[in-house]
Amino acid sequence: MTTPAYKRVLLKLSGEALMGDDAYGINRATIERMVADVAEISKLGVELAIVIGGGNIFRGVAPGAQGMDRATADYMGMLATVMNSLALADAMRQAGLTARVMSAIGIEQVVEPYVRPKALQYLEEGKIVVFAAGTGNPFFTTDTAAALRGSEIGAQIVLKATKVDGVYTADPKKDPSATRYQSISFDEAIAKHLQVMDATAFALCRDQKLPIKVFSIVKPGALKSVVMGDDEGTLVHV
Numbered sequence: 001m002t003t004p005a006y007k008r009v010l011l012k013l014s015g016e017a018l019m020g021d022d023a024y025g026i027n028r029a030t031i032e033r034m035v036a037d038v039a040e041i042s043k044l045g046v047e048l049a050i051v052i053g054g055g056n057i058f059r060g061v062a063p064g065a066q067g068m069d070r071a072t073a074d075y076m077g078m079l080a081t082v083m084n085s086l087a088l089a090d091a092m093r094q095a096g097l098t099a100r101v102m103s104a105i106g107i108e109q110v111v112e113p114y115v116r117p118k119a120l121q122y123l124e125e126g127k128i129v130v131f132a133a134g135t136g137n138p139f140f141t142t143d144t145a146a147a148l149r150g151s152e153i154g155a156q157i158v159l160k161a162t163k164v165d166g167v168y169t170a171d172p173k174k175d176p177s178a179t180r181y182q183s184i185s186f187d188e189a190i191a192k193h194l195q196v197m198d199a200t201a202f203a204l205c206r207d208q209k210l211p212i213k214v215f216s217i218v219k220p221g222a223l224k225s226v227v228m229g230d231d232e233g234t235l236v237h238v
């Protein structure tokens, strides 16, 4: 089977995974490995938009933000996602891919602003679009940005590439007895407070009937398997 299961996808890449084995920031080998995975599916002709998190640099809810005004801390988090987006786009350029970064907050000397018709045009032209600065609003996350932009661009699925290989009954990093779901409904994931994505992102995808696949960005070949429609990770569905 060589035909991808999807024509257009929204890929949410873990910011935290970018650290690799480092304590902070962007690990070169890790970003190059992520880009190699992205290149593999781009070559299949899949239209690809990406949202990357900022957890490797800054989170508004992190201990380092303690005592700060929450909205200010969240803007810092959004700026962290801009740095990751620029690094990702540059790594893609070096790998021979054409990418465009669009920011939800105005920093036009650095990144062009998010304009939906322009993003759609880039996707139709086969360019990879990286949506930076989350939703542009504090009190949200890049998971919600992925749900929002995925809905806006008419993606067929949101692919959440993270450090665990699916949705578990509890955080597998804290509870070794947790078991993985092959699939789970949005309502069940929300009712059970499963923290792999925030409830706002789950609710938006549920309302837009936009499925989510949660899978490992660390496992070699997992992104391609997901795009080919193989049984990989956990499907979150209506």
Ligand SMILES: Nc1ncnc2c1ncn2[C@@H]1O[C@H](COP(=O)(O)OP(=O)(O)OP(=O)(O)O)[C@@H](O)[C@H]1O
Pocket (backbone or CB within 6 Å): 013, 014, 015, 016, 017, 052, 053, 054, 055, 056, 142, 143, 161, 162, 163, 164, 166, 167, 168, 169, 170, 171, 172, 173, 194, 195, 196, 197
């Ligand atoms: N029920 C659960 N199933 C799977 N993972 C869970 C669950 N509950 C909590 N987690 C944790 O959620 C993490 C993924 O979500 P999180 O948004 O924190 O990270 P990310 O998206 O990889 O990083 P970033 O926000 O930097 O992009 C996993 O690494 C896992 O430890």
Ligand SMILES: O=c1ccn([C@@H]2O[C@H](COP(=O)(O)O)[C@@H](O)[C@H]2O)c(=O)[nH]1
Pocket (backbone or CB within 6 Å): 015, 052, 053, 054, 055, 058, 059, 060, 061, 073, 074, 075, 076, 077, 078, 080, 081, 133, 134, 135, 136, 137, 138, 139, 140, 141, 142, 143, 144, 145
């Ligand atoms: O729409 C958004 C997206 C993100 N933020 C802030 O950025 C950090 C980093 O994003 P992660 O999803 O946690 O990787 C997040 O903690 C928020 O502080 C935001 O405010 N609005």
